[in-house]
Amino acid sequence: MIPVRRAFLFLALCASAALPAPLWAQGTTPPVLPEQSVPKAVTVPYDEKLSRLAEVLGSVHYLRTLCKAENSSEWRGRMQQLLDSEAKDEPQRKEQLTAAFNRGYRAFASVYTDCTQAAIVAEERYRAEGATLATEITSRFGN
Numbered sequence: 001m002i003p004v005r006r007a008f009l010f011l012a013l014c015a016s017a018a019l020p021a022p023l024w025a026q027g028t029t030p031p032v033l034p035e036q037s038v039p040k041a042v043t044v045p046y047d048e049k050l051s052r053l054a055e056v057l058g059s060v061h062y063l064r065t066l067c068k069a070e071n072s073s074e075w076r077g078r079m080q081q082l083l084d085s086e087a088k089d090e091p092q093r094k095e096q097l098t099a100a101f102n103r104g105y106r107a108f109a110s111v112y113t114d115c116t117q118a119a120i121v122a123e124e125r126y127r128a129e130g131a132t133l134a135t136e137i138t139s140r141f142g143n
Contacts, residue, residue: 046141047093049133050086051100054079056130058104063123066108067115 044050061075079101087093112119 044141046137047096049137050082051096053130053133053137054082054097054100055104055107056126056133057082058101058106059108059126060104060123060130061101062105062108063112063119063126066112067120067123069123 057075057079061072061079064072064075079097083094083097087097108119108122112122
């Protein structure tokens with residue numbers, strides 16, 4: 001067994017001797033690669049409320065479309081306006097707001113398949129919540 005260990009040790013020593021000297025050095029720093037242009041996530045103090053507003057818009061859009069209300073596509077348009085004004089050049093924020101809108105839409109799509117009185121009441125309450133959120137955001141953070 002000992003000759004096999006010696007042979008292995010000898011091969012390992014020869015292989016390490018063949019390595020260039022900079023790889024032996026302690027504390028060498030790896031070469032600096034050019035930094036990729038990944039946009040940093042921008043957070044604003046009202047992002048949570050804005051995300052909730054997007055979720056409410058998705059819910060109202062689904063419920064109004066389900067109940068065949070006038071201007072049911074208006075809510076999707078308002079969401080697009082929100083995206084254009086708040087996250088135009090910020091893809092991560094745009095993704096977050098879009099996900100919130102879709103979450104609100106799907107939440108009611110999984111519950112209501114027909115326009116019922118409960119769906120109408122839910123739509124009215126969500127519109128009221130959306131109006132409250134919009135007022136709070138603009139009064140506290142708006143120009």
